[in-house]
Amino acid sequence: MKLQTSVSGGDRLGNRLRQIRESFEKNRSVLVGVPAGTGSYEDGAPIAVIAAVQEFGSADGVVPERSFLRVPLRQNVEDFRAIWRALIPKVVRGELTMHQMMSQIGAKAASVSQEAIAAGIDPANAPSTVARKGSSKPLIDSGALRQSITYIVED
Template sequence: MSFTVEVKRKKRVDLSKVQTSLRGPKKVKVGFPAGEADSDNIQKAVWNEFGTRGGASGGGWGGPVPERPFMRNAMRENTSKYRNGMRSSAAKILTGKTSITVVLSKLGIMAQGDVQQSITSLSSPPNSPATIALKGSSNPLIDTGEMRGAVTWKVWNG
């Protein structure tokens, strides 16, 4: 007993386009890239993301800053959205209808907005009463909005 299988393609794929579309960057970085972000914003982001012990080790108003993981929260809450975006773009990349650079750029814009939203919406742990009195706001991660505005993305070839 034997059988034959014939595969018919509706559209022929030009393999040279596939190879070209797979060249280019491999990652998108979101946050506060060194050399592009202001060092004060990087420092504020690190203090808030991981917390401090206060005093000489840093802190907003000299006291300890509790851990407020706005970046990790944004990535954890949106991982499936990013994965689905890459999955839906795979066929377009392979058929040469788009490039990895374009897809990663769209992903970077999306993730930048998610991190900024995480900064805006994070409310716990709350500011201390002394911090609220000094800055005039109870939003833990927003004083002037400068750190939130500094969040960016960069397509990277590493």
């Protein structure tokens, strides 16, 4: 007795994977942060500028680096990989577009950054800052910076 097999649908799968690759090449990255033009604080300071100073520290060293983007995102890289692994099959099946998948990843990344601020970023505020604002927790004043963190899927 001779066993015969046949495989069908390979062309459809190959075409779908090609479409996904092309879509991925168009939607290459998700940008997470505080975009320029987000707005300003009551004193007129642009929120994006203050975000950059907090993320990297001031050039004169007066404001220490308080990474609310790079560090928390690196700490959660395995979570992002797990999301990718969970969603890419849905893209292959046509249940999600590449843009939708990357939007979900971007939303999670923005949330991770916002949660890091809420939990507290080191180093704590200086005693003079604590006296002025009444809290030792950095980056928590009006909540404007935390609320301004967003993502953009690059097309």
